[in-house]
Amino acid sequence: MRSLWRTLDGGLLRDIALVCLAVGVIGLSYGAVAVTSGFAWWFPVLMGALVLAASSEFLFIGIIAAGGSPIAALLAGLLVNARHLPFGLAVPDVLGRGWRRMLGTHLMNDETVVFAIAQDELSNKRAAYWTCGLGILLCWPVGAALGALLGSVVEDTATLGLDAMFPAVILALILPALKDRALRRTALAGVALALAATTFLPTGLPVLAALAALPLFTVFTAKAAEGAAR
Amino acid sequence: MSDAVPMLPTLAAMFALAVGTFLLRLSGPFLRAKITFPARAEKLLEASAVVLLAALTAIAALTEGDDFVGPARPVGVLVGGVLAWRKAPFLVVVLAAAGTAALLRLAGVP
Numbered sequence: 425m426r427s428l429w430r431t432l433d434g435g436l437l438r439d440i441a442l443v444c445l446a447v448g449v450i451g452l453s454y455g456a457v458a459v460t461s462g463f464a465w466w467f468p469v470l471m472g473a474l475v476l477a478a479s480s481e482f483l484f485i486g487i488i489a490a491g492g493s494p495i496a497a498l499l500a501g502l503l504v505n506a507r508h509l510p511f512g513l514a515v516p517d518v519l520g521r522g523w524r525r526m527l528g529t530h531l532m533n534d535e536t537v538v539f540a541i542a543q544d545e546l547s548n549k550r551a552a553y554w555t556c557g558l559g560i561l562l563c564w565p566v567g568a569a570l571g572a573l574l575g576s577v578v579e580d581t582a583t584l585g586l587d588a589m590f591p592a593v594i595l596a597l598i599l600p601a602l603k604d605r606a607l608r609r610t611a612l613a614g615v616a617l618a619l620a621a622t623t624f625l626p627t628g629l630p631v632l633a634a635l636a637a638l639p640l641f642t643v644f645t646a647k648a649a650e651g652a653a654r
Numbered sequence: 655m656s657d658a659v660p661m662l663p664t665l666a667a668m669f670a671l672a673v674g675t676f677l678l679r680l681s682g683p684f685l686r687a688k689i690t691f692p693a694r695a696e697k698l699l700e701a702s703a704v705v706l707l708a709a710l711t712a713i714a715a716l717t718e719g720d721d722f723v724g725p726a727r728p729v730g731v732l733v734g735g736v737l738a739w740r741k742a743p744f745l746v747v748v749l750a751a752a753g754t755a756a757l758l759r760l761a762g763v764p
Contacts, residue, residue: 497667505675509685512680529680585757588727611705615708615711630713634709
């Protein structure tokens, strides 16, 4: 751990700490939602530690709470988590070796991948990935446990606006990457595709539909290179 | 509490989700160890992660299940996004998003 801390500069460390704190706060909303949906308090905590992928867990709880079957909840969760495959293709060098590799693989999620991608050198990528990942592994289940406690007190967590937190977190995380013009345009096209797909694809699939916009990235980057050469 | 949710099948599905998600996480690096990707493909893979996250943001901000949500949540997310764009601290972004949605709902906006 110590060498990880030393590799990271103060600003980045603060950013990671704030992300972990925010994840803990989202965990609050998650635990509260789960308990008010009729789950035992330990369920969101256990799922938080074992699955460690917020959006799929919200989806899982939501589908069961809406009366859906566990199979449907499982399939939807797996679909949402299918994005971890391209994530793993994008950041494989940070995962470590041996038993650490198992843990490192488990720590792969939206936030850790974004932090790893945002760093320049491999040592920084690795340090950011692990620090953020271990922080989330701690904060997410602990937040869920506190939320489960809160859920037995607060009736409707939507009145606190907790559902707006998760998308705001992801948006704040990808904003720096979106400074790249080609990537921004591709992402917007992907968003449009995903939103259009919600009208006819089942829950979980529309996010993956955004990938159909990826060929545009090649076109946009080629155009940018052409413009730079001129 | 647990009588509201049929526990055993749900628990089994949750463990299956945990295992399946781990395998999904494992398969990316595994595939990459088998095949070497050119630099351009690598850039494309990074782009794919950002595109997925952007779509996830939009879906999470605008929809609930198969339906579109009321304006309170997306407006909250937008406020958070603008603050993030203006380089506000992360926690401010998150709390402003939740606070905006909460205030709008207090005012009767769904």
